[in-house]
Each structure stands twice: as structure tokens, then as C-alpha cells.
Amino acid sequence: MKHVVYLSRAVRPLTDQDLQHLLDQSRHDNARNGITGVLFYSHGNIAQLFEGEDAIADTLFARIAQDGRHSHVRKLIDKPITTRSFSDWSMAFHPLATEGFEALQGFLLPHHIPPAPSSLPIADALLVELVRLAVFGPDPAQPYQHTLPSAP
């Protein structure tokens, strides 16, 4: 098993509808493939941690890297793990209209994201904190509009 963390930029801002579609589709696919983790989205900035069996995770990342909906994909970590730290796959973002989303399976408001699970090694927990900060800014309760610098 391994886990992968990456940062990227959406090619165009995603609407509530796009996000809901992405959530539905990804949850469905990931549940089938045994992928767990969390995706952060805010104003075009994307960060994701996912974990799964080596081959499946590699295939998934290859597909993500090819996905035309985002660019500047920076893989930050890709390393073996012994146990999963996430029980399922979920997504955190600020919808324009919060109603209706709160009831959705796998949806989180950014300021309701639980702290990194203690089963994550401290270095990986710190990494998750930093990408969350990079996507949502210092106050996750407020929408955070900025542009992630692209990879050097």
C-alpha cells in the first residue's frame, strides 16, 4: 500500500455542479477501487491525499496527471504505508450554496475537516496541514482566494 499527495490548479474554476459531480463520481470510483483519502478544493486550488494498493494508486495518479481539467500537478509525496489513515474518500470545499451539500455523503466544509489522523507519521501529517493551509488559507472558515505558485 502507498499514499500520494499532490497539489494542482484547476484549468477553470469549478462550479457547485462540477464539484458535486466530481464528488459523486470519485466516491463511486474510489469506493470500487479501494481508494481512501481526502481532496481539498478552493478557488481553483486543488490538493489531494489518497491511499490504496500500489498498482491502483499508480494508475489513479497517472490518470489524474493526464486529466485536462487541471494543470501544474506537483506530486509532493509517494511512499509506502502499512495501514490506512482514512476510512473513506471525502472532499472539502466551500460551495456557493451550502444547503444541500451538508447532507451529501463525503462532503466536508473546510473548517470541519478533522485534524490529521494520528496514524499518519508526523511528517505526513505536517504535509497535509501545509497543503490544507495552501488551499484554504489561515482561516478555513473564510473562502480563501489566491493562486498557488506553480512548481519551479
Next chain:
Amino acid sequence: MLRQLQAGVATLVGPDLRYGFINEQMRELVGPAEPGQLVNEAPGRLPPVLLEMLPRIHATGTAHTAKACPCGPEHCYDLSVQPYHDEQGRVAGLLLMAVDVREQEQARQRAHELALTTRHLDARLRVLTETAPLMTFTTDAAGQVTYVSPQWYRFTGQPPTADLTAIWPLLVHPDDRLRVLFEAEAARRTGTGWSFEYRLRRYDGVYRWLLSRALPEVHPPDAPVFWHGALTEVHLERELSEARRRGEAELRFLADSIPELVWTASAEGLVEYYNQFTIDYTGLTKEELGPTGWVGLLYQHEQAAAARRWVQSVASGEDFEGEYRLRRHDGVYRWHTIRARQLSDGSGPRWFGTCSDVEEQYRLRQVLQTQYDELSRAHHNLDTFVYAASHDLRQPTNNLRGLFEELRRSVTFADPEQTQMLEMVDTALTELDSTLIDLATTVRTQRQQQEPVEVLDMTLMLEEILLGLRPEIMQRGARIDVQVGEAPGLRYSRANLRSVVHNLVSNSLKFSHPSRPPHIVLRSYLTPEGEPVLEVRDNGLGMHLDDPAHPTFQLFARQHTHVDGTGVGLYLVQRIVSSQGGHLAVTSVIGEGTTFTIHWTTTDSPA
């Protein structure tokens, strides 16, 4: 036969020119004219110019041809008129022939317009290529340079008559020449374009870096015959990027040579670079360390706090600084100061961090701390001992005085010198007692430095203290002025204030000048900085300042040995004032008087 002709044919018979024969094609021109009708009555679309000429042609008998004659708005004919003769050789009529040349004419018009457009485009292209700040050129498949724009001549300073193909390679920098010739040749052979940089000699002999880009002109399926391209000067860019590359390489080298852990991180706080020493110290590769791996090297219990601190620094942009134990490749933890600062410039914020080994300093500090603790304990013990000893000694002293009093009462001395000796013994005993009291007070004061601080009314406090000194004041006939109007209140400990003022005033009384009654002024005021000050000024003996033989503020130091005293007073005052963050200043003139200025505090303002 005339009907088969691909041209319009008609005959005009007789001198009055009546239509004779008209074939089908001619109908398009003359319309529904009937044979026998006069041509002037039914001219159809025959051009008026021709109609006017017809009688003249008939009269003179000379043939006439008009090329591309517009007939009506849409048609265009080549018209030819020929007289024909009768048996007698006289002109019998005219034969009119018309060939439709509308399409030829339109084609010719189009060709004309095309030529105009081409000329226009050509002019535009030339203006553009000759005014753009880059040089343009054309070479053929054999490598012959067939065109260069005027900019090239201006840049190289070559005359317009120069043989371009021959001169061009000679102007290229010798170090670049072979490469350029080879690359251009290879591109021509394979029929592709090129893009490379080389140095070209300018008119002033200086070589400048140019970017040469060219593309073949392709007309499939033929192989390209011409290559068109442009030369752009990239000298500054090239030098800048060269300098930057060099600077970066030097910085990397520097960072890798420093025997400290050095790293840089992106704006998001993700480490992107660790120097060689980090790799050596940790025994981990850059990949193993990863963007956040450093935190895993810290001492287990410090990791979470350090991670939180780093996230906070990244969020706020504040400097990161802390002391942490960092694991070496052999598993030994050593203390490090980890520092990181954010650099913000044009290319976005970045973090630069160092971890300095402070293990030695840390150990030294621990040793010093241990020694300090021991010393402070020893000091405390000593204080306790002095206190206990002075306390314990007072009892026997009192006993001694009592016994001595008893002795004096019960024994009669005959010798007057013996009476004097008795007095001396008495004085010595009194002195011993007051020394013991002062010693105990000193120790107690040192312990009471944490006395509660309150706002004191200076008028009341000074009055109270002076009341305590009343016997001495009366005895010496002293005059005391109290001026507290400028700073009537003071935040200070009551006991400390009393000790300080009591000591200074009793000093002033003690060391008064024998020839005049003491005059003491107590003045409480604020310095321009707003700090509260008490001034105690007297007109007494004065004292030596800065005299190593007569120290002023040391324990048991006495300046005037002929006056009673234990030498504890000023030392005590000094200790109290400085322990509360203030300081004591003194000015003195021997024989005139002394002024003590007590700066109570340098931080608190008076209430």
C-alpha cells in the same frame, strides 16, 4: 457555313447599311433586328462609337477592328468590320463580326487587380521587415544567402555590395562558426527549420549574441528551396541568464560547503532543497527527507510543537526559531537552533532555513546553570548563617551588657582612667550590638526584595520616617525641608522606601559638618523622561567618590571613621534600589555636602 461560326456574324447591305444576314450569336448583340432594317434603327447593343464609324468605313473601304469593346453593361466583344465588294469591285456592304471576350476580359481584370494587391502586400512586407528591430534573411538550399534586410548591413557595417554568402561565416565568432555552419547545413539537408544562438561581429568589432531562427518555404511535394529567418539580438538576456546560472551554482556550492544544515522551502512551507551537509548529517536522501521529513528527525516529544510552529510561521510569514534536538545518522540527538526566514521578492515568497548545532553551547549553559544554582544555594546558606549568627550573638552581647552594668553598679573604681575604660567598654558593646542589628537587617532586606508594591503618599511616608529620627534631629538642631509637590506619589514597597530614606537621612545627620547645623532637603520629582526621583541633599562633610581607598557602597566601608557607624547603610540602600530596577547617583564636595539622587525605577511611571 456562317451559321457554324463561334462568332457573331451579320452583313450590312448597301450604302444605307440595312441588315442582311444575322447569325444566332449575333442576335445576342443586335437583339431582334430584322433583315432589311436600318442598322441605326435597331442597333441593339452595338456601341455608338462603332455606329458612327460604319458609314465612313463603307465610304473609304478600309477594315476596322475594335478590341474588347464594352457592349452594354455585361458584355464585351472583339468587333471587326470589313467591307465586301460586288462583281464590279465596288463596296457592296459591310461584314460585321463579333467575338465574345467577356471571360478573357474578366480574367485580365482579375490579373490586374491581383498584381496590384501583390504589389501592395510586397510593399507592406518590405516595410515591415525593414523596420522591425530584427534582421531577416533568406538562403537557398545550397546555402547561398540571397537576401538580408537592411538591418543586417547596419548591424555588421558591411557595404551593400558585400558577397553575403562569403562574408557571413567570417563574421560569426570563431568559437561558434563550425557549429553554426554544421547546424544550418544539417537543417537544409533534412529540409527542416533551425533555432540556435551564436555571436556575430558588430560594425564596431564587438561580438553580440544573436538568436537565429529560420523555417523552410515548403510547396509540397517539392523539397524546400528557400529558408527564411530572423536574427534577434539576445545578448543581454544571455548574459543575464549566464550570470544567474553562475550565481545559483555559486550559492548552491556555498550552501553545500557550509557545515550546517541549510534548506529552502516554497511559499507553502514545503522544503525543496537540502544542502549536502543535511544529507551527511541525517544519513537520508533528499527523497527520504521529502517536503516535510525534517520534522520526523526531531526528538519525539518536540515534533508536534515544532510542526504547529512551522504551520503558524507559514500562515503568518513570521520567522521560525526554536531549539530542538535533531537526530544524527547514528541515532544520537544533538541540540540545534532551527531558524527560518521568509524572503519575498519578484519570484514569490520562499523560505530559507538553517539548523545550527548548539550542543556545545547547550552543555556549557547547563554546566553554568548547575554552577549558578550551587552558588545561589551557597549564598543563601551564607545569608542564613549570618542572620542566625548575628541573631544568636545578640543574646550573649545583651547578657554581657547586663553583666557589665551590674559590675559597674556593684564595683567601685578608684582610678579615673578605669572609669574611662569602663565607658570605652560600654561604647564598644553598643557598637557591637548595632552592628549585629544592621547585619540582620541587611540579610532580611535581601530576602524581602519581593515586598508588595503599592502607591505610597510621599508626604505621609517621609513624615513618618522623620518622626522616627526625631531624637537625632532634635539633638543636632537640624533643619529638614520636604518638597514632594512635583511627585507626591510613588509605586514602591513601603518597607524598602522606609529603609532607603531612613538610611540616607540618618547618614546625613551622622556626617554633618561640625561647624554648622545640618540642613537636609528631601525633594521628590520627575525626570524629563517621567521617572520618579528622590533627591536627598545635605550640607555635611561630603565624601570621596571614586576613591579605591574609601569605597562608598560596599559592605562595612566607612569613610569617616571618627563618626559612629557600622558601614552597612549605603550598601543596604544601594542593594534595595538596584534590586527594584532603579539606581543610585551621588555627587559630593568635601566639606560642603553630599547629594544622593535615587532613581526609583526606570520602567514604572509614578501613580
